[in-house]
Amino acid sequence: MTENIIEVRDLVKHYPVTSGVVFKKTIGQVKAVDGVSFDLKAGETLGVVGESGCGKSTLARVLMNLEKPTAGSVLYKGQDISRLSGGALRRLRRQIQLVMQDPYTSLNPRMTVGDLIGEPFEIHPEVAPKGSRRSKVKELLDLVGLNPEHINRYPHQFSGGQRQRIGIARALALRPEVIVCDEPVSALDVSIQAQVMNLLEKLQSEFGLSYVFIAHDLSVVRHLSDRVAVMYLGKMVEIGTEDEIYERPTHPYTQALLSAVPVPDPTLRENKTIIRLTGDVPSPISPPSGCRFRTRCWKAQDVCAQEVPLLEIRPGSDHPSACHFAEKREIVASYEG
Amino acid sequence: MSDILVSEQSAPGADGSGRPSGRLLEVEDLRVEFRTRDGVAKVINGVTYHVEAGETLAVLGESGSGKSVTAQTIMGILDTPPGFVTNGQVRFHGKDMLKMSAEERRRIRGEGIAMIFQDSLSALNPVFTVGFQIAEQFRIRRGMSRADAKKRAVEMLDQVKIPNAKGRYSNYPHQFSGGMRQRAMIAMSLALDPEVLIADEPTTALDVTVQAQIMDLLGELQRERQMGMILITHDLGVVADVADRIAVMYAGRIVEEADVFELYRKPAHPYTLGLLNSIPRMDERGQELRTIKGLPPNLMNIPPGCPFNPRCPMAQPVCREKVPPLLQVGAGRASACHFAEELVNRD
Numbered sequence A: 001m002t003e004n005i006i007e008v009r010d011l012v013k014h015y016p017v018t019s020g021v022v023f024k025k026t027i028g029q030v031k032a033v034d035g036v037s038f039d040l041k042a043g044e045t046l047g048v049v050g051e052s053g054c055g056k057s058t059l060a061r062v063l064m065n066l067e068k069p070t071a072g073s074v075l076y077k078g079q080d081i082s083r084l085s086g087g088a089l090r091r092l093r094r095q096i097q098l099v100m101q102d103p104y105t106s107l108n109p110r111m112t113v114g115d116l117i118g119e120p121f122e123i124h125p126e127v128a129p130k131g132s133r134r135s136k137v138k139e140l141l142d143l144v145g146l147n148p149e150h151i152n153r154y155p156h157q158f159s160g161g162q163r164q165r166i167g168i169a170r171a172l173a174l175r176p177e178v179i180v181c182d183e184p185v186s187a188l189d190v191s192i193q194a195q196v197m198n199l200l201e202k203l204q205s206e207f208g209l210s211y212v213f214i215a216h217d218l219s220v221v222r223h224l225s226d227r228v229a230v231m232y233l234g235k236m237v238e239i240g241t242e243d244e245i246y247e248r249p250t251h252p253y254t255q256a257l258l259s260a261v262p263v264p265d266p267t268l269r270e271n272k273t274i275i276r277l278t279g280d281v282p283s284p285i286s287p288p289s290g291c292r293f294r295t296r297c298w299k300a301q302d303v304c305a306q307e308v309p310l311l312e313i314r315p316g317s318d319h320p321s322a323c324h325f326a327e328k329r330e331i332v333a334s335y336e337g
Numbered sequence B: 001m002s003d004i005l006v007s008e009q010s011a012p013g014a015d016g017s018g019r020p021s022g023r024l025l026e027v028e029d030l031r032v033e034f035r036t037r038d039g040v041a042k043v044i045n046g047v048t049y050h051v052e053a054g055e056t057l058a059v060l061g062e063s064g065s066g067k068s069v070t071a072q073t074i075m076g077i078l079d080t081p082p083g084f085v086t087n088g089q090v091r092f093h094g095k096d097m098l099k100m101s102a103e104e105r106r107r108i109r110g111e112g113i114a115m116i117f118q119d120s121l122s123a124l125n126p127v128f129t130v131g132f133q134i135a136e137q138f139r140i141r142r143g144m145s146r147a148d149a150k151k152r153a154v155e156m157l158d159q160v161k162i163p164n165a166k167g168r169y170s171n172y173p174h175q176f177s178g179g180m181r182q183r184a185m186i187a188m189s190l191a192l193d194p195e196v197l198i199a200d201e202p203t204t205a206l207d208v209t210v211q212a213q214i215m216d217l218l219g220e221l222q223r224e225r226q227m228g229m230i231l232i233t234h235d236l237g238v239v240a241d242v243a244d245r246i247a248v249m250y251a252g253r254i255v256e257e258a259d260v261f262e263l264y265r266k267p268a269h270p271y272t273l274g275l276l277n278s279i280p281r282m283d284e285r286g287q288e289l290r291t292i293k294g295l296p297p298n299l300m301n302i303p304p305g306c307p308f309n310p311r312c313p314m315a316q317p318v319c320r321e322k323v324p325p326l327l328q329v330g331a332g333r334a335s336a337c338h339f340a341e342e343l344v345n346r347d
């Protein structure tokens, strides 16, 4: 068995909702992530999908140790990351890096590309001694397919896809083991998106990286991921290999999500069944009791309002799903059609 | 110009009435440039397309290709200066809107042609309730009483399937979710029953399940009203689901126009082919995606010849010298490539 590089256990992240200007009073909690467990294996890509506001970016921030969990833990090679300090914390910060969605705002516009990519070396001088930094940065530029001669340019002189490459070069600078990618290609046009996706795959095989790949585009996630986790309103509702999730989904939400993906083939128009969900996602401040999906689920029964369905393997299915009535359904539009 | 497919068929007065049959809106050889401090950006370089009653024309192209500027020119909301129309016509029922008085154009807006935008939050006025903004149109444009206008606005909200429309009438835009705001904007743009609806990336900011709801709704309303729809998008999935015809834009030009099935089956332009190849297909995991190398051109400095030539895998010396015109390559389709015939005739 491959080792787990990250283990997430019962992770909870709540944000207080306050009212009042002078005397802030907490009137509720946004349950952004509310009890999530999963493993990331060495060298694999775990895709995380789900609709806006379901807690993907919050999960990323807690994984990065940028925020402390409200409860639960993130173990990196067996160590609880929220308890690390001093040298151990610095070493951890080298090992897990983040690539963010917005190539326009995630880079400081007043720094040159050389400074941006070299900045991590200032914090971790042991990785590259001062004299070698410029050449290291040039190597990184070359690695991500940018012209090393452009080392003195500023972010605004690059296109969106090129800026995303700068972000990736920066994340690679410290030779991390894990890269958390939060919607790294969502802001890019298809032709540029494909270039960046190919780059991420090339780097993974070259450096044996593990990726947590967050995106709302299910085709992009399938293309890159070994395993996929589906989130809904702060919970993980289904997790499995890309085949298990895309070919044999058992959770009604996953089934609805997959059925709604527009397929780039007009000949499949007619024989495609979209499961139409009604209503909107409920507020994460007061999520529905029992199963959080029940207000939009066509299969909901009384038990769904009373008991929280656990993320577990049920009879007749081969992977964990958080539905009392998890079962296969022959609906999902597929390309093989 | 007689060899250009689209304008050949659209010669006005073909039926003697001065009104092209079926063609509600026609854009012909439109050119727009932005004159900025840094130089002149030629963003629209001869765009020709049309839409008929009841059909959906998808305008497909990557960011910056000129989709929205074309739409803004049609709607008469081009940012002038710096934007200037330097050539072309925008005909509505055969009459060039670019030559109309401001008053005439205003009358067409909303009733003749309406538009919905990608970003519903900035398109709706945050200080008025959603219902009021819809009702105002009935009051101002239809001269209805306050009470009647309100009643019609509630009906509109109901038609776009906003639950509890009556109660929602007095909500402000920020109290709506993204999907509901998009519905409200659809209600507002359809209030005056336009003949043509321009939808500029109407679902790009929405999640897939909500996107499916909104596209369904638009399709339904379009069929009911026999509206012509121009759907502007960069999403090859959405286009495959709803379009009748597709016009592909690159660097301010239409590079290919075809029926949706033909275009996906056998693209007649290397750019379209490249786009179709770069979408991740769910059944090809692990394979390297075929990409289009390089970047779209700087519109202040478009390369001579075919604007796609620096990125084109099929480029020949002639491509650097001659601009390929948009020519017919078979029934109902056109391509702006010197080698379109070869692309269409390959097996």
Ligand SMILES: Nc1ncnc2c1ncn2[C@@H]1O[C@H](COP(=O)(O)OP(=O)(O)OP(=O)(O)O)[C@@H](O)[C@H]1O
Binding pocket: A015, A016, A030, A031, A032, A033, A050, A051, A052, A053, A054, A055, A056, A057, A058, A059, A216, A284
């Ligand atoms: N700092 C914060 N304070 C309060 N609420 C927050 C905070 N950060 C996130 N939230 C809320 O937590 C929930 C999850 O947010 P998160 O950003 O993780 O969603 P997401 O899945 O990344 O969505 P998207 O797809 O839109 O990026 C949302 O309801 C969000 O409004």
Ligand SMILES: Nc1ncnc2c1ncn2[C@@H]1O[C@H](COP(=O)(O)OP(=O)(O)O)[C@@H](O)[C@H]1O
Binding pocket: B034, B036, B041, B043, B061, B062, B063, B064, B065, B066, B067, B068, B069, B070, B079, B082, B083, B299
């Ligand atoms: N107000 C403006 N001033 C200067 N340039 C503009 C303005 N609006 C659009 N442009 C430029 O026109 C080109 C086409 O833009 P647009 O039509 O918005 O593209 P898209 O196809 O993404 O909708 C782009 O290069 C854009 O930067």
Ligand code: SF4
Binding pocket: A251, A252, A253, A291, A292, A293, A294, A295, A297, A298, A299, A300, A301, A304, A309, A322, A323, A324, A325, A326
């Ligand atoms: S547990 Fe009940 S409500 Fe939840 S997804 Fe399953 S059937 Fe639907």
Ligand code: SF4
Binding pocket: B269, B270, B271, B306, B307, B308, B309, B310, B312, B313, B314, B315, B316, B319, B324, B336, B337, B338, B339, B340
């Ligand atoms: S004209 Fe030449 S460069 Fe342009 S698309 Fe055709 S083959 Fe490519």
Ligand SMILES: [Mg+2]
Binding pocket: A056, A057, A058, A182
């Ligand atoms: Mg996010």
Ligand SMILES: [Mg+2]
Binding pocket: B067, B068, B200
């Ligand atoms: Mg646009």
